[in-house]
Structure formats: C-alpha cells, structure tokens
Amino acid sequence: MNTTAPTAWTLPEIPPLARELEPALRARINNKTKPLGSLGRLEELALKLGLMQATLEPTLAGNGAVLVFAGDHGLADERVSPCPKQITVQMVHNFLAGGAAINAFSRQHGLPLKVVDCGVDGVFPPHPDLVELSMGPGTKNALHEPAMTRDEAWECLARGARLADEIAAQGFAAILPGEMGIGNTSPSALLCSRLLGLPLDECIGRGAGHDDAGLAHKRKILHAVAERHADAVDPVNALAAFGGYEIGMMAGAMLGAAANRRLVVVDGFIATAAVVVASRLRPGVLDYCVFSHASAESGHAKAVRALGVRPLIDFDLRLGEGTGAVLVWPLLLSATVFLRDMATFESAGVSLND
Amino acid sequence: MNTTAPTAWTLPEIPPLARELEPALRARINNKTKPLGSLGRLEELALKLGLMQATLEPTLAGNGAVLVFAGDHGLADERVSPCPKQITVQMVHNFLAGGAAINAFSRQHGLPLKVVDCGVDGVFPPHPDLVELSMGPGTKNALHEPAMTRDEAWECLARGARLADEIAAQGFAAILPGEMGIGNTSPSALLCSRLLGLPLDECIGRGAGHDDAGLAHKRKILHAVAERHADAVDPVNALAAFGGYEIGMMAGAMLGAAANRRLVVVDGFIATAAVVVASRLRPGVLDYCVFSHASAESGHAKAVRALGVRPLIDFDLRLGEGTGAVLVWPLLLSATVFLRDMATFESAGVSLND
Numbered sequence: 001m002n003t004t005a006p007t008a009w010t011l012p013e014i015p016p017l018a019r020e021l022e023p024a025l026r027a028r029i030n031n032k033t034k035p036l037g038s039l040g041r042l043e044e045l046a047l048k049l050g051l052m053q054a055t056l057e058p059t060l061a062g063n064g065a066v067l068v069f070a071g072d073h074g075l076a077d078e079r080v081s082p083c084p085k086q087i088t089v090q091m092v093h094n095f096l097a098g099g100a101a102i103n104a105f106s107r108q109h110g111l112p113l114k115v116v117d118c119g120v121d122g123v124f125p126p127h128p129d130l131v132e133l134s135m136g137p138g139t140k141n142a143l144h145e146p147a148m149t150r151d152e153a154w155e156c157l158a159r160g161a162r163l164a165d166e167i168a169a170q171g172f173a174a175i176l177p178g179e180m181g182i183g184n185t186s187p188s189a190l191l192c193s194r195l196l197g198l199p200l201d202e203c204i205g206r207g208a209g210h211d212d213a214g215l216a217h218k219r220k221i222l223h224a225v226a227e228r229h230a231d232a233v234d235p236v237n238a239l240a241a242f243g244g245y246e247i248g249m250m251a252g253a254m255l256g257a258a259a260n261r262r263l264v265v266v267d268g269f270i271a272t273a274a275v276v277v278a279s280r281l282r283p284g285v286l287d288y289c290v291f292s293h294a295s296a297e298s299g300h301a302k303a304v305r306a307l308g309v310r311p312l313i314d315f316d317l318r319l320g321e322g323t324g325a326v327l328v329w330p331l332l333l334s335a336t337v338f339l340r341d342m343a344t345f346e347s348a349g350v351s352l353n354d
Numbered sequence: 355m356n357t358t359a360p361t362a363w364t365l366p367e368i369p370p371l372a373r374e375l376e377p378a379l380r381a382r383i384n385n386k387t388k389p390l391g392s393l394g395r396l397e398e399l400a401l402k403l404g405l406m407q408a409t410l411e412p413t414l415a416g417n418g419a420v421l422v423f424a425g426d427h428g429l430a431d432e433r434v435s436p437c438p439k440q441i442t443v444q445m446v447h448n449f450l451a452g453g454a455a456i457n458a459f460s461r462q463h464g465l466p467l468k469v470v471d472c473g474v475d476g477v478f479p480p481h482p483d484l485v486e487l488s489m490g491p492g493t494k495n496a497l498h499e500p501a502m503t504r505d506e507a508w509e510c511l512a513r514g515a516r517l518a519d520e521i522a523a524q525g526f527a528a529i530l531p532g533e534m535g536i537g538n539t540s541p542s543a544l545l546c547s548r549l550l551g552l553p554l555d556e557c558i559g560r561g562a563g564h565d566d567a568g569l570a571h572k573r574k575i576l577h578a579v580a581e582r583h584a585d586a587v588d589p590v591n592a593l594a595a596f597g598g599y600e601i602g603m604m605a606g607a608m609l610g611a612a613a614n615r616r617l618v619v620v621d622g623f624i625a626t627a628a629v630v631v632a633s634r635l636r637p638g639v640l641d642y643c644v645f646s647h648a649s650a651e652s653g654h655a656k657a658v659r660a661l662g663v664r665p666l667i668d669f670d671l672r673l674g675e676g677t678g679a680v681l682v683w684p685l686l687l688s689a690t691v692f693l694r695d696m697a698t699f700e701s702a703g704v705s706l707n708d
Contacts, residue, residue, distance in 0.1 A: 032455070033445070033448055033453060033454055033455075034454075034455055034673050035437075035562040035563050035672070035673065036563055037563075037672075038562070038563075038650075038671065038672045038673040039455065039669075039671060039673055039677070040650060040669045040670025040671045040672070041669040041670050041671075042669060042671075042681075083389075083706065084705070084706075086705075087704060087705070087706075090702070090703060090704040090705065091387070091704060093702070093703070094387055094697055094702040094703075094704060097697070097702065099387060099695075099696060099697025099701065099702045100387055100388075100696065100697070100702075101386070101387075101388055101393065101692055101696055103695070103696075104688075104691050104692050104694075104695040104696050105688055105691065105692070107691075107695070108684070108687060108688060108691045109684070208389040208392070209389050209390055209391075209392075296392075296394060312667075312669075313666075313667050313685075314668075315394045315395040315396060315666075315685075316394025316395050317392065317393060317394045317395075317396075318389070318391075318392045318394070319388050319389065319392040319393055323393070327396075327684075327685060327688055329684075330462070330463070330681075330683075330684035330685075331667075331669075331681060331684075333462060334458075334459055334462060334681055337458050337459065337461075337462045338455055338458050338459070340458075341453075341457070341458040341461070342453060342454065342455055342457075342458050343448055343451070343453025343454070347453065348444070348447070348448040348451065348453045348454075349444060349447070349448075350441060350444040350445060350448060351438070351440075351441070351444065352437065352438075352441075
C-alpha cells in the first residue's frame with residue numbers, strides 16, 4: 001500500500017476514566033494483608049488500570065501487543081544521526097529474523113511482536129510479523145520542505161488508530177509501541193520543543209551516540225529546520241513539518257488504543273514525542289498511558305516533566321524499539337497480580353488490633 | 355530445633371569476581387545489534403553476573419529461591435511498631451497459605467518460596483514450605499539486655515549460611531531473601547547506624563506506618579537502646595545487642611550464597627541491614643549483591659548511599675517480605691536474555707559504516 005490519499009477518519013473520542021470506582025478500588029487495595037500504602041507505585045498502577053478498564057478487577061491477561069513502527073527520514077541526509085540511514089532497513093530485517101533486543105525481551109515475556117513498515121526505504125517480502133502500511137520510502141528532508149503533507153500526517157494518524165482498533169478487537173489489553181528510524185530523535189526533539197514550548201536545545205541529545213562535534217552539527221541543523229517551519233504550530237502541522245511516518249502512526253495507535261480503553265505502555269524519547277502529538281489532539285490519551293522508563297536521551301527528562309508524568313524505572317536506556325516498555329511489563333502485571341491474588345485481613349485472619 | 359549452642363562454623367571465604375573476563379564480556383555486550391551502551395543498567399548487570407559466575411554466558415536459568423526469614427523481637431514490647439507482635443505469627447500462616455504479597459509475586463515469576471522460622475513466638479505444624487530453624491520464641495528486649503548472646507548471633511549466621519549452601523547445592527542461581535518480624539525496622543536502624551557510622555535519627559523511619567507521636571516514641575526508645583549497648587561495635591556484638599534472629603540468618607544466607615558464587619537480590623531496609631552485618635564480616639559479599647529497590651523507609655536511602663550502591667528501581671515500596679527483590683527478578687533475567695539471544699552486528703548483517 002503506497003497510497004497517501006486521505007481516507008475518511010475522524011479523531012476518536014477518548015472515554016473518561018471510571019472515577020466513580022475510585023473509592024471501591026482503594027478499599028480493595030487497602031484491605032490486602034500489608035501495611036497501608038506499602039506497595040507504593042504498584043498500588044497507583046492497580047488503581048489506574050481499574051479506572052481505565054472501568055472494573056474493580058483490572059487484568060492484563062489479554063496480553064500486550066508489541067508494535068515496532070519503522071520509518072525513514074529525509075533529514076538523515078543531513079547527518080543528524082551518527083548512523084547511516086540503511087541501518088533502518090537492516091534493523092527491520094533483524095526484527096523479522098528475531099535478533100534484536102526488542103525480540104529478545106518480547107519472547108521473554110510471551111508478548112507477540114509486529115513490525116509496522118510505516119515508510120522504510122526498502123522492500124520487504126511478506127512476513128507473518130510484518131504489517132505493511134508504508135507511506136513511501138521515507139519522509140522528505142525537513143531542512144528544505146515539510147517532511148510530509150498535512151494530508152499524509154493525518155493519514156499516518158488514521159492508519160495507526162485503525163491498527164490499534166484491530167489489536168483491541170483481538171482482545172489485547174495493552175499496546176507497547178516502539179520504533180526504529182535512523183534520525184528520529186531529530187523530529188522528536190523538534191516536536192517536543194514546538195508542542196510543549198520547550199527550548200529546542202534542551203530537547204536535543206546525542207541520539208545513537210554523537211560525539212561533541214556531531215552533537216553541535218545536529219543542533220545547527222535542527223535550529224535551521226525549526227526556523228524553516230516556524231509556522232507549524234498545531235500538532236498535525238508540526239508532525240507534517242518535522243515527521244516522521246512512524247511517529248505519526250505511533251501517535252495514531254495511542255489514540256486508537258485509548259479510545260478502546262486499552263493501556264498504552266510508553267517507551268522512551270521518540271514514543272514520548274508521539275504521546276505529545278497525540279495528547280495535543282486528545283488530552284485524555286494521557287489517562288491511558290504509563291511511562292515505562294526515564295530515557296538517557298537528554299530531551300526525555302524535559303518532556304516527561306512538561307507532561308507532568310513520572311516514568312516507572314530509570315535504567316539509563318536509550319535504545320528505543322519499545323525495549324523499555326517491554327522490560328516493565330512484568331511490573332505492570334504485578335500490579336494486577338497483588339490485587340487479584342492477595343488475601344484480605346479477614347480471609348487471612350490477620351488482625352491489625354491487639 | 356531450639357538449641358542455641360554454637361556449632362562448629364567458620365566464616366566462609368568469598369571468591370573474588372572473575373575480573374580477567376571483563377574485556378571479553380564487554381566485547382560480547384558491545385557486539386550486540388544496538389548502539390553502544392544503549393541498554394544502560396542491563397549491560398552493567400550482565401557484566402556483573404558474568405564476573406560473579408565466572409563465565410561469558412551468565413544465566414539465571416537455575417532460578418532463584420525466595421527465602422522469607424521470620425522472627426520476633428522482644429523490643430516490640432516497647433511499642434516500637436504500630437502493629438501488635440502477634441502479626442508475625444499470623445503472617446507466617448498467611449505465607450504458608452499462599453496469601454501474602456510475596457506469595458503472589460513469587461508465583462507470578464515461578465520462584466519457589468520457603469518460610470524460615472528463625473524464632474517466631476508461635477508453633478507451626480510441619481509444612482513443605484516451612485524451614486524450621488527457630489532460635490526460640492523471639493529475641494530478648496534490647497532495651498534491658500542484649501537481644502541475644504554473642505554465641506546465638508554467631509549461630510544465626512551459621513544456620514543462614516548452611517541454608518544457602520543447601521540452596522546452592524540444589525542448583526539455584528540466586529537467593530532472594532525477605533523477612534517478616536514486627537518491630538524489625540528498629541534493630542535495622544540500630545545496626546545501620548552503629549555499623550555504618552550514620553546518625554541514628556537518620557536511620558529511623560515510620561516502619562509499618564507510625565504517626566508523628568509513634569515515630570517520636572520510637573526515636574526515644576531506640577536512642578535508649580543504642581546507649582544501653584554503646585560498647586557493641588563489632589558486627590557480631592551489634593547483631594547480638596540489637597537482634598534479630600531473622601536479620602542474623604539473612605546475613606548468614608547472604609555470606610553463604612556469595613561463597614557459592616550465587617547472586618543475592620537484596621530487598622529493602624531490613625535486608626540492607628543484613629547486608630551491612632554481612633559486609634562488615636566479609637566485604638566481598640557486596641560483589642554478589644544487587645540492590646533491588648530504593649525503599650520508602652527513610653533510613654534506606656542513607657544506608658545504600660553509605661554502601662555506595664544504587665538500587666534498580668524506586669517504587670516507594672515499604673512492605674518487606676522480599677517483595678522488591680522478587681519484583682525486579684524479570685529485569686535481572688532480561689540482563690541475561692539480551693546477552694544470550696540478541697544477534698551480533700555480523701550475524702544480523704547490520705553495518706555501522708556507510
């Protein structure tokens with residue numbers, strides 16, 4: 001599929017959290033055999049999942065779907081990444097062969113993985129784990145023109161949301177979106193800066209491993225790109241101006257998952273940029289997001305602070321692919337497990353009183 | 355078994371890490387298909403496990419043994435805990451019935467759990483998950499006399515170490531020690547203060563949930579206990595003075611595990627107090643420890659800083675039982691999984707050069 005024509009799609013409504021269940025959920029949590037509040041963030045997660053799923057018995061038993069959104073970036077021609085552009089296509093082959101970090105961790109937790117070709121500069125033979133949604137062989141070079149048209153940006157959102165609808169219809173309880181795209185910390189930095197009102201320099205980091213000279217060059221290019229598209233201030237225009245296809249589809253998938261009351265496990269910097277786009281369109285999407293980890297990519301800390309969220313772990317990760325999201329999956333399961341399986345004070349005959 | 359007579363036992367030697375393997379381990383880690391260093395703390399863990407196990411292919415496939423050390427404290431008579439003392443015995447029954455948090459999380463990860471009666475004020479019928487090593491119905495009241503004799507403290511260490519020897523002989527790759535004992539944040543605070551040279555007030559926290567008045571009372575009592583045993587400055591004398599049986603056996607188990615090149619996954623404040631005792635006897639034990647979480651009990655942050663270690667996660671946990679250690683188990687597995695399963699640049703045909 002290479003059509004870039006917009007299809008009929010409207011932004012989905014995000015249902016509000018089931019706040020009316022909060023007292024009953026808190027009572028359930030507090031009646032487990034443990035000191036009040038002693039499971040800390042697991043208790044917060046259990047509450048959030050219950051409100052999301054509108055139930056006193058939240059579960060992730062439907063499992064999570066790992067979706068690796070891959071796309072190429074015209075801006076990579078400006079050497080904004082220390083890695084050559086062809087690594088994107090090579091890594092897609094690596095994902096399909098099962099050899100990447102995200103494959104290893106997904107297998108560890110029994111999470112099925114799909115690779116979504118959002119627009120990689122390569123052609124892939126059909127593969128059971130490949131979802132072909134390509135918008136073309138990579139975005140345009142944002143230094144000279146918009147990375148894509150506004151229609152294409154909208155189409156990315158639509159394709160991502162429809163994919164999430166399908167995943168939800170299959171019974172999955174969560175999506176774990178990740179990404180691959182050489183150069184994609186650059187549009188992420190531009191999107192976070194533009195849509196969160198953060199200074200651009202605070203959003204720019206070393207990506208896959210820039211040295212000081214490489215970082216200085218990346219800063220120079222990104223300032224020029226920002227200036228070139230100074231008028232792209234609404235989320236869809238900013239997405240069109242800066243790219244990329246994979247960020248747009250990830251944002252769409254997040255909107256679609258939230259519309260279906262599914263948990264979105266947010267990975268690192270690029271996934272957070274997608275949340276920024278999505279949440280500017282539908283703020284309610286944040287109610288369905290859990291931020292998995294504090295990335296070592298320097299812009300991430302600024303973005304999560306601006307969003308007012310606190311990632312679950314800080315493991316100095318900066319790999320992407322969805323690895324941070326998948327790594328915390330067992331901790332999310334633990335939040336449902338204690339609520340389901342622990343005895344209550346009454347059932348266990350444990351008395352807080354003398 | 356209620357004998358408190360010392361048996362022939364000497365402190366085990368802790369083998370040094372296999373530092374000679376470090377270059378080869380780093381090369382293996384760096385040749386995986388990912389940007390250099392991008393798996394952050396997972397890479398540190400993979401290296402540490404390789405050095406510990408003296409292999410380029412570290413594994414936790416032998417699984418981990420969850421050991422919940424339970425004991426009562428004479429000092430609980432002084433109301434240093436907001437909970438009544440009989441909760442210890444009630445919770446042991448809860449562990450054996452499978453209803454506690456540590457049961458739920460251990461089942462989640464397929465980790466077998468044993469409850470070790472180190473000296474609880476109760477009698478338990480035989481149970482396949484109960485290890486009976488009782489030193490008696492609880493320690494003495496440390497406000498008036500030493501919690502136990504020096505011989506008893508030594509015996510606790512010996513029993514814990516022998517238990518770890520058995521666990522190692524069964525092929526387990528790791529121990530995950532936890533504890534239960536109403537009042538045991540008090541001896542933990544006293545041990546951390548005395549053996550790490552920290553101000554006592556910095557080591558005293560709200561435990562299971564003291565209000566301000568309860569906390570002030572706890573402070574007053576613990577200062578009196580510290581003064582009563584001002585001469586208990588070496589680790590075995592301090593353990594004898596302050597208790598408890600479960601802290602001593604945990605410390606012994608840590609020494610035994612390290613002597614067998616087994617990983618020790620350290621839980622929160624009380625487990626860290628046991629590490630403090632163990633590491634004052636054999637500093638090398640720290641090479642085999644991974645600190646699972648930063649506890650919400652206020653003394654823990656001071657203790658881990660004094661030890662120079664950085665816990666893996668910060669989840670505001672303050673439950674004990676070993677819950678933090680068990681919760682991070684999948685993250686430890688992930689450190690072995692990426693090293694075992696990921697493709698190399700060569701095998702995947704991914705090239706860092708143009």
